[in-house]
Amino acid sequence: MLASAETVAGFMRTKWAWPVSESLHFTGLGLLFGTIGIFDLRLLGVAKGIPIAALHKLVPWGVGGFFLTVATGMLFLLTEPDQYIFNSAFHLKVLFMFLAGLNMSLFYLVAFPRVKSVAEGEDVPFMAKCIGGASLCLWLGVIIFGRLLTFYRPFPCGPEGPGFVSACLSWVSY
């Protein structure tokens, strides 16, 4: 694990590796939020003319986007673990991802068997609407806390440790 982390860090510290990885990370999040977001909006009643099963075929692309974000996320974590492990925004980001995963499991275990046969023009059960709404909120939370990561870096902005440190703003890469 340590050896692979060193290899990853060596690659990630080359000139363009980090911005390319970040760009792929954002592309993955766009794919995830775009496809799964549209599916969640359908659950909430937007574009009721679309049968659920038909629209659900977009979801695997969202899952692909998720794996792209996780893969690139692991590159960041393995290279600069302290910047994330001691970062309260990262803790919240992971918590929201975990809750989004739980929410998704609930959907497939409980709601989907009934929801998948919802035809065009029909509404989904109330529970599925709640799951869709929660999904949107949770992924928005993941995006927000991901963006706030840079403002909760523990080091080397100052000895104050985790917390909002305005001294970081003058050099932070946004």
Next chain:
Amino acid sequence: MDPIFIWIETSGLSVWARESTSLFAFPGILALHAIGMAIVAGMSTAIALRILGIAPDVSLGEMKRFVPIIWFGFWVNLSSGIILLIAYPTKALTDPVFYFKITCVTVGILLFKRISRRVLDRSSIGFPLGARTERWLAIGSLVCWVGAIGGGRFLAYTYVKLMTI
């Protein structure tokens, strides 16, 4: 350009966006920009995937119902982007990557307009676009959003001058 950059960077909005310790200032504006990006680029991508044949049982006309939401995301991005530009005008306007990003966003939005009017709206006046044209519009849209996302990210690493003041 320096006097203009100084004028902008010393303005109240610029100073607030850049130096306020409120989470709703710089961090919040960046978060809004990321949300807008996820909506515009993400949902446009979903529509482009549909045009390219993913989820073929989904009616294109029904996909048009997501268009207002994508426009909402665009306006969130435009507003937050303008404030970010006001906060750091030198950083953006002296970086060629910024112009690449804006070009990608502009072309991406123009393609999105064309897609929503001519591909998703089958009742629109004018002869229908061929399937091949529709696919190229979708591919072009995907390329533009990837370019805009990448350009936006690279901005943080390619700027030569942060501020003029």
